Amino acid sequence: MVSNANYDSAWEIPIINATNKIPNRLVKFSNAISTNDFDQWVHFYEYDYEFEKLWTNPRKYLSHLSKFNGVITPDFSLYRDMPLVMQAWNTYRGKALGHWWQSHSLNVISNIRWGDERTYDFCCAGVPRNSVIAVGSYGCMKILRERKFFAEGLEYAIKTLTPKVIVVYGSAPDCMFAQYKKIGVEIVQFEADYWRLQGKEMKA
Numbered sequence: 001m002v003s004n005a006n007y008d009s010a011w012e013i014p015i016i017n018a019t020n021k022i023p024n025r026l027v028k029f030s031n032a033i034s035t036n037d038f039d040q041w042v043h044f045y046e047y048d049y050e051f052e053k054l055w056t057n058p059r060k061y062l063s064h065l066s067k068f069n070g071v072i073t074p075d076f077s078l079y080r081d082m083p084l085v086m087q088a089w090n091t092y093r094g095k096a097l098g099h100w101w102q103s104h105s106l107n108v109i110s111n112i113r114w115g116d117e118r119t120y121d122f123c124c125a126g127v128p129r130n131s132v133i134a135v136g137s138y139g140c141m142k143i144l145r146e147r148k149f150f151a152e153g154l155e156y157a158i159k160t161l162t163p164k165v166i167v168v169y170g171s172a173p174d175c176m177f178a179q180y181k182k183i184g185v186e187i188v189q190f191e192a193d194y195w196r197l198q199g200k201e202m203k204a
Helices: 052-056 058-065 084-101 117-123 144-161 173-181 193-201
Strands: 026-028 039-044 070-072 110-111 134-136 165-169 188-189
Touching: 052 058, 052 084, 058 084, 084 110, 084 117, 117 144, 134 144, 144 173, 165 173, 173 188
Parallel strands: 026 039, 039 070, 070 110, 110 134, 134 165, 165 188
Antiparallel strands: none
């Protein structure tokens, strides 16, 4: 998978090439594998077990994924109580798959996931500067402690990567993102599937 990769940092995270592509719509992987609506991007902001099979057998899904507009690299979990080496491993896995997809001509946006400040050493490794990145905010806003970790990691990622565009899966409140809009970062926000479906049910 990474036989022709270049690596970043002492953690040797595979490097993802920059892109200027911006998603028009998003579909989670567990739904993408059974849909024929390919005019959208595939994301992995769902439970790890829903896409762990992609890591164990990536070639099985390559042909189907290649029909979509692009993919956001997998959002393997970085729980703060996980051993740090496991958090680094999950970061590595997401970037390895992203590199492999790019080597097969898929459009790829790098997802950034962090835990606490210990993960800053590798969470942005392999991610291109001045490009398009993606983050998942779902589940990080209601609890003050989680919001604090998210805000601090977001600030670090933006200072490190100076992205042109941030694709946000979940809420993107002005109290957290307005300061970055002011310095020219474009925020492209997509509602989390749960809230989007809840909205449809309320209208029905």
